[in-house]
Amino acid sequence: MTILSSIIHLFLTLILSPLLIGIINRTKALFAGRKGQPLLQPYYDLIKLMKKGSVYSTTSTWVFRLGPVMGLSAVMISILIVPSGGVGGLLSFSGDFVFMAYALGLTRFVTVIAAMDTGSPFEGMGASREVQFAIIAEVVLLLGLAVLAIGTHEISLSGIYAGLWTKSISPLGPVSVIVAFAFLTVLLTENARIPVDDPNTHLELTMIHEVMVLDHGGVDLAFIQYGASLKLWLFSALLVGIAIPLRTGLPLVDVIVNIIGILAIAVLVGIIESCMARLKLLHVPQMLVVALSVTVAALLWILR
């Protein structure tokens, strides 16, 4: 039964993830008093991109063409690991979150080198900033998962998330709020949302993630955008697992509840993007270090 739910969950993930972007954009439009794009606009965009041809820079090589493909594949493998509420991921084993973190690292690596393959200074700039933030974000993610692991005495993602709400409200207590905050910060960083990066900017010098994919077009860009929405889904799933205290014990219901939670997170991201301005570039590492310190505080709390 659980395997079936996992497969259904995977299926829904693959289909529903671009919807998250649509929800975020619609939320922002609502806040701005506009009607906004249709909810399904990202799907229309993907289809449009798949229909287009590509223009490749003369400087670029096979690295540029491989980047989007490899990046998307790595994110997909990570999706297989992430659990949904109490239901485990399809591919779960002890220490699988390490694999997940490093697979996301692989995505970042190939995106960065694909960016540098164009020989453009803007893309080099974006790549350089992106790796800077990723360094701290990865540590925050790992330490946050460590807190959860200590709390539940499990070392696989599925185990951790299954154990989070089985016993009482949460074995972590107030610490779960801190970890949720840290995970939210990591989500905003890894997915290039305000306050870290503005996904709607058109100025190359202010872009971080956008500028890395500036020269991609057509099918490649479709892969990249789809991969980005999958990544957003992934991090939202991690966050929802901590935030939503509902485990009915029925796998299918859990999956549905989880998905609703993820969509709610998308709304939350939209609200954050509307209410906050983008941070100065020098302040982003500071924000990440704050997330790191509260995570360490959570660790100390739970270890005492």
Next chain:
Amino acid sequence: MIMDLMLASLAVLLFGSAVCVFAGGSGKSASLMGAITSVTGAILAMGAAGTILWTGKESSLHVPWQVPFGSFYIAVDPLSAFFIITISLVCALAAIYGTAYMDIYRGKKNLGAAWCFFNLLFASMLLVVLSRNGILFLIAWEGMSLSSFFLVMFEHEKAEVREAGWVYLIAAHVGQACLMFLFILLGGQNASLDFDKFTTPVGAAAALFILALAGFGAKAGFVPMHVWLPDAHPAAPSHVSAVMSGVMIKTGIYGLVRIVLLIGAPAQWWGWTLLIIGAVSGIMGVLFALAQHDIKRLLAYHSVENIGIICMGLGLWLLGVSINNPVLATLGLMGGLLHVLNHALFKSLLFFGAGSVAHASGTRNMDLLGGLLKRMPQTSLTFAIGAAAICGLPPLNGFISEFLIYLGAFGIVAKAGTLGSPAVGGLIAMASLGLIGGLAAACFAKVFGIVFLGEPRSENSARAHEVPRPMLFAMTTLAALCIIIGLAGPLAIKLVTPVARQLIGDANVSETSAMACGILWKISLAGGVLIIIAGVFWGLRSILLARRVNSTGPTWDCGYLAPNNRMQYTASSFAWPVIGMFQWLVRPKLNVRFTKGLFPQHAEISSHTDDIFRRNLFAPIFKLISELAQRIHRLQEGRNQLYVLYIAITILILLLVKVR
């Protein structure tokens, strides 16, 4: 049989080194001879070692010697066998690489001597892991240091190479002094320097551990004793750098493990010490690597980082043994040892790549390179695989060994409950590994991107060409091995399990090993699925693009009128945000000359990073010693007669005293 193979291997190598000296100073025959004997010796040694690992037994040979306290006592047990395989593999491939690499020196330098020392280095490294007698060990160790010294000094006409060799020699001998003390203390009670007669004097275990740490750590490159690494490894020819970085520093790790095995039950603080040293080495190593713009110096600092990772694995092993947690001990040990092999593979690969780049373009400065992928396609592909492997990205081999260490660390973190317990050790290991992984990924994205991608930044790289076939063969073999081990994790476990059994004990290891195998099968499966999915998407993309209109054009330049290749990001600029974050630790120096006034003038900016340990720790110490020596210098007048007078007076005094 086993011993015969080993002795044959050593004999072939020594014969090779002798022949190379006479085979003609500058001819191709020297290279060929040297490579053939190296490869033959490697095959023989790997055959012997592989058999030992397969059967899990031990084989030894003990011949007494005239030297006081010395005996020709060599043995192959699983620990030695593992290191023999690592050493032989890398040395054989380096020899093949070297035949083509040294060609540019033909006629200008004495190649016979270089190959002689190469074979001697290989032979002495084998002897180091084989010896079971203190004197034999020290002789082999010294032979290793000296032959590598001469190889480092191959281009001795350059001042920086001379200085690098000098620093290396001093560091190697300071380490060796510690080792001599260590052996004397260990062998003192039984008055014998055979390893199996070593006994730990009561209460001296701590001092012995510290001595071993200092002596072997200087060779392995633990921070702060690493200061010779970033100078010596770039100064040597590239195949020698690969051997030094890939296997020679691992003999330090071997020595540490062997001595801990001989000293006996480890105390808990030993594990903590190794953990802390490992974490510090790892982080400092990769930070300094980020700040470099010379490829080989960067790679040398990365060796420091990976030694840190290995040290953390070993720290977890000792921690596990001391708190009686065999799972932690086994996982830590297996991770650390596997990383020894993995690092040897991908670091050699990267050094070969760097050597190819230097060979083709004539420069090691990354800020002058770029666009080499189009000109050196095969080198670039293998370098990319090596770069991904060293960052620990799946599905390559670096991930497997780091994963094992993570598994051990997380296992103990999840189980334990309180502060001050080994859980904190696990947390340190985990956080450090995470940080190191992120930094390493940044660094190698920088290296690969700046050197191989984009447009050439100078004439050097524009004129580059692909390298000869022997070099390509060596690099491709290593890249293939990285991929194979990455996808076949359980096979790698089979390599290290016999060693774990020998060091921790049969019963405890088998269970953990089986568990790890199970997990690694899943990881291999995931890796396979990843490749399949990538293949599917590539196919999809090809199908879709085949039916569309595609074209090429220049890179988007944002409307600038006259973009040129120098406007690309350089290595220093790429790393600057990260280095800026860690400025207080790394202390880079920036020299800026801006234009003043209204019209464009000459402006320049350059950055330079000193090794802070060398500048703030060792330089003052050596300056102090130098000043003291200057005062004693006054005794030295330069007159022959005065020295003979000193001798005569001493003789007379001795005679008078003795007679009275």
Next chain:
Amino acid sequence: MSIWTNIFILGLVLTDFRLLATSRLATVIQTTVFQAFALSAFMLTMADRPWPPLLIFLALLTLMVKGLVLPWLLRRAMRETGAQREIEPIVGYSASVLVGIVLLGLSFLIFIPLKTSVSQESAFLLPAALFTTLTGLMIIISRKNALTQVVGYLVMENGVYAFGAALAVEEPLLVEMGVLLDVFVAVFVMGITVYQISREFDNIDTDRLSELKD
């Protein structure tokens, strides 16, 4: 027999004093020839009659090498460099002789308390050998000419040779041959070196040569 031994030993000591006192290079070289005589002679007189042919051979060999070959080498070097006299020495000639007397006294002082098998034969043998060695050292220390330094080394080896001849009763052959070879090679090499130094720097004053030190 012991009379003859003592005469030759005395001759050895006198040649040492001659070396310390003279400033002419030709004299110095000639004196080493006399030393060679004295050495081979007392080697013969110390042994029992009938002399084994090996011993005679050894004595003749010593005489030839130390009395003919080495002086010839040194004279040739002398000719090449054109030196005739010793340059101003560090310790003056009279002072050298006085120091020599002190050294002789020291040698006796060292050996009187020791009772060796040889002291029965002659009470002067071992002190004389030691004195010769110390004279050689003295010459090295106090003279500046490079050639004289070589001679000093030669004399030192003569002293060691004398020791060997006196004490190595069992296997004199191997020891003596060894020492002989050692001396021969050393002087040969030194002769060549002195020649090369003189050709390069046009000077064999070790004082000037010390200025080469950094």
